[in-house]
Amino acid sequence: MEHDIADLGLVRIDDRLIHGQVVANWVKVLRSRRIVIVDDDVAADSFMQNVMRLAAPPGVTVEVYSLQEGINVLKGKPLQADKILVLLKSPQVAEQLYRNGVHFKVLNVGGLGAAPGRRPVFKSISLSDEELAILQRLVDRGVEVTLQTVPGEKKVSLASLLSRL
């Protein structure tokens, strides 16, 4: 077992990243003051960074990093004081973070739109076979992977989802 587990508030996969009420709900539940977006595209696009910042709930700071910067910022940090909501667009990025030492305990899959190779699996979440395999690998390494769009709504674990597919 690794011992540099970062005490992250929540790592969430949502291809819309900051999305009005959804993120506002999570921020409230987590009492988060800090949103960290790890996404190469947004990190290279100052216009989209402003789009994200404007959509953030009041009083919450938004930081945007490329994958490599995100690893450097989040790796091994005991971030107990400042509960962080980490937002990612894909399971691929979550696995890259984990493999590079960002050992989150909980991964929330919240929203992934339809795309070639993906099929709807739960509510507004579509996943490809490859993405399901990535999530399973994270479960195998001890991450609690759940699919849930909004706090308080129904959630399912990856295991129970896979048993139904």
Next chain:
Amino acid sequence: MTQIVVVTHGRLGEELLRTAEMILGPQEGVHVVSLLAEERPETLQDKLDAVLQRVGADDTLILLDFLGGTPYNAVARCLRDSHIECVTGVNLPLLLEILSARDAFSAADLAQMAVRTGREAIKNLKPLLGPASDGA
């Protein structure tokens, strides 16, 4: 003439336009994009892209219900275009104002007017009316 695109959750935009037309008469060059319950975000983006394609290079003002949420995410992406402006918090008074003025102003000017009019339209009415004289 500046094209107007109203983008909202639910059928708010459709009814706003219908109500404005009740007051001002039929309007041309006003488009509505609605995000309906259970509709996917990509559907809204597709509908918005289709409207903007139809509008083409005309000066365009997008009126959005509020900042944040799916309509915001879809609209914000379009604002890199220099001929497209956007105002959030659409209400009936600002819609009436810009529909009446859009022959003579650019989208950027209309955006400023819309913000001013929309804000001024919101009043806490009772304090403005003063104390009522009792049963006089």
